[in-house]
Amino acid sequence: MTAQTLDGRAILATIKEELRGRVAALAERGVVPGLGTVLVGEDPGSRWYVGAKHRDCAEVGIHSIRRDLPAGSSLPEVLAVVGELNADPACTGFIVQQPTGLDENAILSAVDPAKDVDGLHPTNLGWLVLGRPAPLPCTPVGCIELLRRYDVPIAGAKVVVVGRGLTVGRPLGLILTRRSENATVTLCHTGTRDLAAEVRQADIVIAAAGVPGIVTGEMVKPGAAVLDVGVSRVLDPETGKGRVAGDVADDVWEVAGFVSPNPGGVGPMTRAMLLSNVVEAAEHAAAG
Ligand SMILES: Nc1nc(=O)c2c([nH]1)NC[C@@H]1CN(c3ccc(C(=O)N[C@@H](CCC(=O)O)C(=O)O)cc3)C=[N+]21
Numbered sequence: 001m002t003a004q005t006l007d008g009r010a011i012l013a014t015i016k017e018e019l020r021g022r023v024a025a026l027a028e029r030g031v032v033p034g035l036g037t038v039l040v041g042e043d044p045g046s047r048w049y050v051g052a053k054h055r056d057c058a059e060v061g062i063h064s065i066r067r068d069l070p071a072g073s074s075l076p077e078v079l080a081v082v083g084e085l086n087a088d089p090a091c092t093g094f095i096v097q098q099p100t101g102l103d104e105n106a107i108l109s110a111v112d113p114a115k116d117v118d119g120l121h122p123t124n125l126g127w128l129v130l131g132r133p134a135p136l137p138c139t140p141v142g143c144i145e146l147l148r149r150y151d152v153p154i155a156g157a158k159v160v161v162v163g164r165g166l167t168v169g170r171p172l173g174l175i176l177t178r179r180s181e182n183a184t185v186t187l188c189h190t191g192t193r194d195l196a197a198e199v200r201q202a203d204i205v206i207a208a209a210g211v212p213g214i215v216t217g218e219m220v221k222p223g224a225a226v227l228d229v230g231v232s233r234v235l236d237p238e239t240g241k242g243r244v245a246g247d248v249a250d251d252v253w254e255v256a257g258f259v260s261p262n263p264g265g266v267g268p269m270t271r272a273m274l275l276s277n278v279v280e281a282a283e284h285a286a287a288g
Contacts, residue, residue: 036094142269
């Protein structure tokens with residue numbers, strides 16, 4: 001058996017097309033959505049992600065505002081830029097790319113919750129727990145949207161999430177157990193006693209621990225859907241070059257029914273959901 005590819009790049013292209021229509025409808029009312037990004041330092045991976053987000057915006061007709069700060073910028077310097085974007089009417093929503101090396105909670109808390117297109121402001125995470133609509137984190141929603149677009153059933157499914165981080169695992173558990181998703185979730189992590197036994201129960205496995213190859217073929221139930229979220233930079237022993245390693249081992253493709261490749265799976269979906277959060281924030285703002 002060879003798994004079907006959950007093609008995040010193809011779905012990103014489809015979602016961009018859908019968003020272009022919504023952006024055009026906003027334009028008729030004189031509204032142009034604007035995405036701001038704040039990047040601290042020179043990390044090549046972070047620079048690539050931020051650059052990709054601006055290229056995405058250009059394709060969809062979203063205005064974008066880029067604020068790059070030098071490595072070693074202080075918390076007050078970053079908070080000053082956050083304050084400027086909070087006050088800028090051209091900026092519908094913005095993100096501060098993590099990691100900044102600074103107090104992330106202080107930065108997240110300073111963002112106007114209405115402009116928090118990362119869905120990571122304490123108020124928005126609080127609304128998620130309390131069950132009121134608010135911007136949702138992009139990677140978890142990207143995982144769910146990718147499954148939906150391939151008609152992988154979520155309601156009633158047993159989902160094992162590997163990883164409890166703030167940006168993926170923790171909010172995924174909260175989102176998947178809402179009435180609208182209705183999954184049964186087991187939230188695992190690198191300290192889980194018998195990870196293989198947990199994963200083997202799952203109809204859907206979401207690997208977001210940041211440990212290369214932590215989910216292997218022998219752990220996966222035949223036919224399950226497996227999403228590879230983890231991104232680790234490793235040195236390829238054969239070429240000696242750096243490359244991205246996901247959390248899903250290659251042999252999973254022989255067992256699973258669906259696999260999201262990495263790259264080309266959840267990463268592009270994260271960008272799609274960011275664009276979608278920006279357009280939605282602009283629609284909310286336009287509706288008053
Ligand atoms: N405030 C904040 N919000 C984020 O959403 C956020 C962040 N900080 N910090 C870092 C993570 C990571 N992230 C990715 C976005 C796109 C791809 C992506 O599109 N990757 C491509 C290309 C990967 C490659 O080839 O290097 C792919 O998977 O196909 C990956 C990862 C957003 N993050």
